[in-house]
Amino acid sequence: MTRKAELTKKAELTKPIQAAGTTTAAPALRAHSPEVSAARARRWGAFFYAEQVLRVMKGYGWTIVMYGVGQPVAYLFAMGVGLATLVEANGAGEFGGVSYLTFIAPALLISSAVMTAANEFTFPVMDGFKWRRVYYGPHASPLTPEQIAGGQIIAVTVRFLLQSAIYFAVVALFGASPGAWGWVSILIATLAGLSFGLPLMAYAATIKEDRGQFAMVMRFIVMPLFLFSGTFFPLDTLPLSVRWIGWISPIWHGTELGRVVAYGYEEEPWLTIVHVFFLLGLAAAGWVLTKRQFAKRMAS
Amino acid sequence: MSVLTGSFNAGDHSVTDAARRRRFGPIYSRNVRAVVARGLMATKSSNWMVMVSGFFEPVLYLISMGVGLGAIVGSVQGPGGQEISYAAYIAPALLAVSAMNGAVYDSTWNVFFKMNFAKLYQGMLYTSLGPLDVAMGEIFLALLRGAMYATGFTAVMGVMGLITTPWAILMIPASVLIAFGFASFGMGITSFMKTFQQMDWINFVMLPMFLFSATFYPLSVYPQSIQWFIQAMPLWHGVELLRQISVGVFTPATAVHVGYYLIMIALGVLLTTSRLRKLFLK
Amino acid sequence: MRVSELASKESRVTNHSDATPQYVITAENLTKRYGDVTAVDSISFRVPAGEAFGLLGPNGAGKSTTMKMIGGVSQRTSGSLHIMGLDPEQHGPEVRAHLGVVPQQDNLDEELKVRDNLLVYGRYFGLPMSYLKPKADELLEFAQLTDKAKSKVDALSGGMKRRLTIARSLINEPRILLLDEPTTGLDPQARHILWDRLFRLKEQGVTLILTTHYMDEAEQLCDRLIVVDKGKIMAEGSPASLIREYSTREVLELRFGSERNASIGAELEGIGERLETLPDRVLIYAHDGEAALEQVTARGLRPVTSLVRRSSLEDVFLRLTGRSLVD
Ligand SMILES: Nc1ncnc2c1ncn2[C@@H]1O[C@H](COP(=O)(O)OP(=O)(O)OP(=O)(O)O)[C@@H](O)[C@H]1O
Ligand SMILES: [Mg+2]
Secondary structure, eight states, rough: HHHHHHHHHHHHHHSOOOSSSSTTTTTHHHSSSSHHHHHHHHHHHHHHHHHHHHHHHHHHHHHHHIIIIIIIHHHHIIIIIIHHHHHHHGGGGGGGTOOHHHHHHHHHHHHHHHHHHHHHHHHHHHIIISSSOOTHHHTTOOOOOHHHHHHHHHHHHHHHHHHHHHHHHHHTTTTTTOOOTTTTTHHHHHHHHHHHHHHHHHHTTOOOOOOHHHHHHHIIIIIIHHTTTTSSOOOOOOHHHHHHHHHHHHHHHHHHHHHHHHHOOOOOHHHHHHHHHHHHHHHHHHHHHHHHHHHHHHOO | OOOHHHHHGGGHHHHHHHHHHHHHHHOOSSSSSHHHHHHHHHHHSSSSHHHHHHHHHHHHEEEEEEIHHHHHOOOOEEETTOEHHHHHHHHHHHHHHHHHHHHHHIIHHHHHHHHSOOHHHHHHHHTTTTTTHHHHHHHHHHHHHHHHHHHHHHHHHTTTTOOSGGGGGGHHHHHHHHHHHHHHHHHHHHHHHHHHHHHHHHHHHHHHHHSSSSSSSSSGGGGHHHHHHHHHSHHHHHHHHHHHHHHTTOOOHHHEEEEEEEEHHHHHHHHHHHHHHHHOOO | OHHHHHHHHHHHHHOOOSSSOOOEEEEEEEEEEEEEEEEEEEEEEETTOOOOOEEEETTTTSHHHHHHHTTTSOOOOEEEEEEEETTTTTSHHOOOOOOOOEEEEEEEOTTTHHHHEEEEEEETTTHEEEEEEEEHHHHHHHOOOOOTSSSSSGGGGGHHHHHHHHOOOOOOOSEEEEESSSSTTHHHHHHHHHHHHHHHHHHTOEEEEOOOOOOHHHHHSEEEEEEEEETTEEEOOOHHHHHHHOSEEEEEEEEOTTTTTTHHHHHTSSSSSSEESSOOOOEEEEHHHHHHHHHHHHHTTOOSSSEEEEEOOHHHHHHHHHHOSSS
16 A cells, blocks of 8 residues: 555656746745845745645645545544454453554554655655755755755645644544543654654655665555554564564554553553653654755755 | 568568568557566566565565454454464455555556656557557566565465465465456556546555455454445455465355456456557557 | 649559558548647648658647657547558557657666667567677667667766667668657767768668758758648648749848847848848848848948858748748
């Protein structure tokens, strides 16, 4: 289910340029003196670029809804309703006293955000630096490389928030988020998306030649993370030989947090704190690396 | 023709003239071999890790769901009514899904991309190749790859101790049958597609089919009407067929599953050949 | 008129004797529509074996579309088309077995190396490796790509890709060569190497169908050409006869500076046979260019530069397809 998503994205990007890149700061330039627009760009540049990226995203809005919401909802039904009959018949006690549907709902939310991140922080970056070089248009305007990176991140964050909110609404409608704090999982999903996505973005910015690296990331990193992060069953059921995958997985940390807010999943408080710091730390490190790599790549 | 070939070409051009004097059909030049050879050559020079990685997806699912979820679910009822492990239950289903995914990918996205972006077929179709040569070559390559993945997956099943009968080896040709069914249809459907957004619809049909075709749990959890609907879908027949083969239990339903695919292939080939000009010649 | 008259005679010929058609290509009322756009609008022409036949016309005239229909890769909307007596839509593979095609846009196999591109392409024609290997090496030599044989196509420059596409079109020793702007992007040296090759092929009896926007190229290479505009044939004939028919012996080119070119027309009225106002210059068509220039100066007009030259195909092209202000 992932490799098609990659190709779609790639294709979206290889389509004839739809006013991407080149127009970013133009309105500001026309309306103000260079000094004024430079000052504005220093301040708001990232948002100018974010607006640009969101505009392009709108072009494939329908696809976003289907992948970002349709896909997790389909999994939710198949597993939370269908598979639940098997699972609950034999091992109802395994899920902390909640229904299987409630158990997997936060996991699918987080996974979906991470998969979105795996698309939005790879192909568009390659497109920006190599395929259509869309980053170099705004770069010629007063925008800095950091602002371009920041703008892209802001835009994707908006996408995380939107798709997570819609998905959460569906989950709530099914009564699969009993806790009053369930909505916080929207923010957790966004954070998890960033903590996986930003380091990936830094990596994507280093790639000079497309040799299918992103397909590899999808199959050898994203897929295992999705399948071995306690998504469909508690991580403890796995043997230690694969359980460690969960420990280093933003999906697992995000999912556990999501379960805490969604249905009061009981875990050690220190573990909850570890989850938060793990996600924040990864995102922050990713942001620092991305900034550095963007500046380096655009200067070269 | 004599105007052209008769007068100027003495013996030394006989090779190229012989190539021109072959028997040709209206959309076929009996040269599928050349298309296949090209595909193999391109694979050789491409990143083979990408190729190999396609085989891992079903294996990862098998390990995750079979081992992790299997520990909770325990055993389930197999096709013959016998109790089998959950991993043994989903393994053939995952193989069927993988055959479907690979075939659909190769016959839709791949074809669409090579047609509209890489412009590969434009080059091919300026030679004496016909659209049928190209279509058959691509489908053959897809099936070859499918057979390799199926062999690998079956081996993994063996290593995990999920194979209990020699019949299981038949899962490999059966996977190819399933792949052929999907590939023959996929290419015909691609001929109707104009944009990548439309191509996305293919995924949105395949994802629910993957999730709901008795892949991870028996059909009996659904109400009767939904069961009928799913039984009309091709993937369910593939899943059931491989599941029966994996334990060596055959019933009259086996013939129905195989028959379903034979008809699907026949209709798919018919559809695709009738759409070949639309697909390749604009 | 003349063309369609000949064409209808021709159709009788082909109908009676399919086995030995007199012409390699016969098009009658050939039409191609893309939605509302009529790319090719009922054109008729025929090309005898061994001729170098040119298609000239402005951008979007329908030249490439015509080429694609000849190659059988684009389906016509109406009309008839025969290549060696065969309809390329019904006998695509058989027709294309005789063709070599250089499309306007390179469509090389980016996944294969340079030499493999030639070998694999030859395989598509059903040719054996024993023939293809030496042939590919010879063509690489011709395209000056021998030292790039093992490179990826990606790594070639634009002009090198063009040369590879041209080399590829010759792999099957085609009897008919379709060249859609073959020299676009080539350096002068490469262009002359190609021209030389094309002359040789013509000597061997290969039929050439060529489109180009270089009028000198058309004048040198083509025995006969048609000028198309908006999908219709505007004129037909040899380069010399077209110049004779649609232009004068000499042309006087005047430049008055960018502001004045457009407005000077009225003041030049009556000099020469015809006046063509281009954005950057004014052309006066006259039998005697020097005499025309004297008349201009006699009227007290002082052009920035002036030049007298022989008429060329470019003048025919401008006359037939230009959006002249005067005329
Ligand atoms: N695939 C297509 N779909 C829609 N319209 C097309 C297509 N191909 C060509 N056209 C239209 O057909 C007309 C003729 O195009 P064609 O490519 O034949 O022109 P041309 O004479 O080769 O021009 P150029 O000198 O620019 O190459 C144009 O109006 C073009 O827009
Ligand atoms: Mg053209």
